[in-house]
Amino acid sequence: MTEALLCELRIKARRQDGRDGEPSAGIIDSQSVKGADTVGRDSLLGGILAC
Secondary structure, three states, rough: OOOHHHHHHHHHHHHOOOOOOOOOOOOOOOOOOOOOOOHHHHHOOOHOOOO
């Protein structure tokens, strides 16, 4: 429930700033995304921008 609320607030804040509700691009660097086997699959690229 908290994640859904934060997602809605992010979209609302972006629209109030005159931007699209969803970002059109993202930046990922090698320091931000860990590739170890102990990191869950959803922690990698799949879950970063998804609401």
